[in-house]
Amino acid sequence: QVQLVESGGGLVQAGGSLRLSCAASGRTFSAYTMGWFRQAPGKEREFVAGIKWNDDSTNYGESVKGRFTISRDNAKNTVYLQMNSLKPEDTAVYYCAASLLEALRRVGDDYGYWGQGTQVTVSS
Numbered sequence: 001q002v003q004l005v006e007s008g009g010g011l012v013q014a015g016g017s018l019r020l021s022c023a024a025s026g027r028t029f030s031a032y033t034m035g036w037f038r039q040a041p042g043k044e045r046e047f048v049a050g051i052k053w054n055d056d057s058t059n060y061g062e063s064v065k066g067r068f069t070i071s072r073d074n075a076k077n078t079v080y081l082q083m084n085s086l087k088p089e090d091t092a093v094y095y096c097a098a099s100l101l102e103a104l105r106r107v108g109d110d111y112g113y114w115g116q117g118t119q120v121t122v123s124s
Helices: none
Strands: 002-007 010-013 018-026 033-039 046-051 058-060 068-073 078-083 092-099 118-123
Touching (some): 002 092, 018 033, 018 092, 046 078, 058 068
Parallel strands (some): 010 118
Antiparallel strands (some): 018 078, 033 046, 033 092, 046 058, 068 078
């Protein structure tokens, strides 16, 4: 089992930046592939970014490429999402997720563990 707790959300103006953190506890953190997803009201959950546990390979959703960066610190059991050049359409609840699968995953069903989410609101 692994427990995930997100933090760092808030209100920011368009063009601004935020960094989300996801603190993990429980099983060995480095054994997981980690991901960030988001869900806006009335919309489906959307893949944002993922990072592998063993070589830090990453992948991103098309809407955030070039603006968001995912990283991890296994020593701190923490994964980060640096969000730059934020847009109002980035407004959503952001969720951290963990998967036992080694390959990078974009589908939420491939992630077995989820945090409670943190709200990000971008004003225009």
